[in-house]
Amino acid sequence: MDQLFGNYLPVLIATVTGFILVITALIGSRLLAPFSQEREKATTYECGMLPVRRTSTNVGVRFYLYAILFIIFDVEAVFIFPWALSFVEVGAQAYWEMVLFVAILAVGLVYAWKKGALQWR
């Protein structure tokens, strides 16, 4: 068997096992639990009142700011991982390159900070 595929076979098997377990639990609950349709029971919970309106309304814009910042920094972390493995062999040059890279990102973070993007309002 291919070595690479064999290495990752446990992921597939664990995934399938997890799904089987979840489906078993749900089927078990379907068999054991009472099941009756009723209109009142299916209303969404909102402090006992009837729900006011649908939820597909506006969402605060601050979530998007955090999402954008997250993408930048997460991609940065993914970039640093291969660097972290090979930098001891490459030496001082790699270190200063990473300092420069982190510094550019830090400038971006400071800019967002000063602009107030990190303030939760």
Added chain:
Amino acid sequence: MSSTLRQGRRRPATRVPPGLMIVGAVFALGFLAANAAIGYVVIDGRLDGQWYDIRDLGFAVQELKAQLDAINDDQPGFLDDIVGQHWMSYAVGALLGAIGILSFIGGALLVLIWVERRLIGRMQIRRGPNRVGPYGLLQPVADAVKLIQKEVLTPDGADRILFLLPPAIIFVPMMTAWGPVPWAPNMAYLDINVGVLYLIAVSSLTTLAVFLAGWSSNNHYALLGSMRTVAMMISYEIPLSIALLSVVLITGSMQLSEIVQWQADHNLWLIALLPIAMVTYFFSSTAELNRTPNDIAEAESEIVAGFHTEYSGMKFGLFYAVELGNALLVATLVATFFLGGWSLFGLEEWIPGYLILFAKLSAAYFVLVWLRGTLPRFRLDQLMRFAWQYLIPLSLFNLLIVAIEASLLARWDAPGLVTLGLFTVVNWGAAYILFRDWARRIGYQPDAGGPRRAELTQQVGGIEAAHRMGTAT
């Protein structure tokens, strides 16, 4: 009043019957003899690499796989051409690992739910579950039986398919993330060389399921809770990744078994060398877990139950199980990365590695429960500010320091005691200065005279008063 009550608590001296003493002595002698036998066999070295070596179940699995390969070679089947050679040993090994992990999670959850509830009860001066079974030990089983008998509702206007998916989607990352954890030197069933990256990738899948659950419920509370969770989880994922980066830098590997092996070789747990990374990782993980210091995602007093408001019955039970399973996973990862995994300064020759790891993960889990019992919930803006203005700059700075240390470690021709000792001192000093001064800079002001004791509660309430009344167990 109190003196009579106190006397009432004192038990009369009981005499141990002689028959029981003889049985106890026999048991003690047998235990000592068994230990001596184990010590003889271990020093003799006749267990090393044998399949019946229970210190490392990996050997037994390897033996089984070799035998399956031999059978496969003797009788080649039609599947060999389609799937590939030796497919049977790979499949059986993976299946054994998955079943072993699953049974461990199941068993540990049943025990640790009880432990957590008892501990929290103890911390809040109440008893916790003590009715079902001896000492309330069967309470988690009773909860599971109750949950499976409850009706599963689907709310009006919910997206039916997307509403069904999240319990399954959230369960699978929890299962797969256990793979790379090494339980003993050869006992990891998914020992890949990108283990750390794999862990980060798999554990961030939870965010998707949480958002799906909140969005498809058609409930304001659920939507709010899931938006909060996503914002918090993605914010804390960055310091978490960078904290793990410094571990990778020092050990020079992303393979979890190599990381533990490094700690075993150097006889040094990484908590001593990387205190900042440890604290960052631990705190960020509690944010990813939605546990109490950071549980704004399901803050009961604000948004009912957050993203799983509309889930009932077994679907809620799955969310609950995953939450606890992830807490267990984080405790295990802290034990693996920072507390030395299966290594215990040479004692792993005697004690099975998985027992050592279990002891360490129990300690880390206790700290998680302790945090839950001690700290109040943070506000959302406090949490976001803490992540972006404190943890991320701190962990980036720590990364650059650790990078210098890693290159020094590789180049400097000094004994390990000197370099690692020096780095430990430097890192603890840096941790002290950074934690203290940076926290003050972003606005933390400790009370001038130190914390005051709450005098009144010492008299009328509290554990001491309970002892005085004789009501504490």
